[in-house]
Amino acid sequence: MGAQESRYRKVFVMIYFVTSNKGKFLEANAIFGDLIQKDIGYTEIQADTLEEVAAFGMREVAERLQGPVMLEDAGLFVEALSGFPGVYSAYVQKTIGNRGILRSMEGVENRRAYFRSVVAYIEPGMELQMFRGEVHGKIGTEERGTKGFGYDPIFYINEISLAEMDLSEKNEISHRASSMKALKRWLDENRN
Numbered sequence: 001m002g003a004q005e006s007r008y009r010k011v012f013v014m015i016y017f018v019t020s021n022k023g024k025f026l027e028a029n030a031i032f033g034d035l036i037q038k039d040i041g042y043t044e045i046q047a048d049t050l051e052e053v054a055a056f057g058m059r060e061v062a063e064r065l066q067g068p069v070m071l072e073d074a075g076l077f078v079e080a081l082s083g084f085p086g087v088y089s090a091y092v093q094k095t096i097g098n099r100g101i102l103r104s105m106e107g108v109e110n111r112r113a114y115f116r117s118v119v120a121y122i123e124p125g126m127e128l129q130m131f132r133g134e135v136h137g138k139i140g141t142e143e144r145g146t147k148g149f150g151y152d153p154i155f156y157i158n159e160i161s162l163a164e165m166d167l168s169e170k171n172e173i174s175h176r177a178s179s180m181k182a183l184k185r186w187l188d189e190n191r192n
């Protein structure tokens with residue numbers, strides 16, 4: 001392969017990760033190593049599932065960016081709140097935040113909850129691919145830790161909150177790590 005061709009290949013294989021969330025980007029990039037963050041925004045429709053939100057967003061984004069593109073929609077699903085905030089997680093985090101979730105869980109015994117991540121990927125000439133990951137845990141009774149982002153301080157696994165874990169520890173177990181690793185496996189098998 002000549003220098004010119006190898007330079008072209010390198011540019012082509014770099015994947016754009018469309019997200020406004022630096023924390024997400026850092027976690028994903030710790031798995032891929034060569035992602036490019038694109039904070040260009042896209043329409044997040046009101047829908048029943050993360051898959052619908054991701055697929056709709058991807059249609060818009062794929063028209064605006066040439067080359068391999070991924071985006072991810074994630075949510076926190078609390079069992080005692082019938083899956084809330086779920087697809088409304090971004091809005092709820094911005095409005096009532098972690099304190100609001102803790103307040104709505106006061107006196108609630110069933111603290112079970114999970115995070116779900118759906119990553120969508122497309123490249124020219126290929127069909128849309130989606131991969132899902134989940135991590136199950138509990139809503140704590142207080143915010144703990146300063147690492148991570150979003151709901152991490154109130155989401156506990158074995159008495160430790162995600163915000164108390166280093167990025168590498170979170171990436172051993174998280175919803176995002178699972179969906180991203182599934183995408184990475186698919187890319188390793190399906191791209192030259």
Ligand code: ITT
Pocket residue numbers: 018019020021024072073074075076089090091093094115148149150151152162174176
């Ligand atoms: P983009 O859509 O621009 O990627 P976002 O932060 O809006 O960024 P989501 O809609 O996927 O991302 O996330 C919904 C909410 O859930 C948002 O408030 C996040 O902070 C939060 N969230 C997502 N993943 C999380 C994680 O791993 N730990 C804690 N909170 C998370």
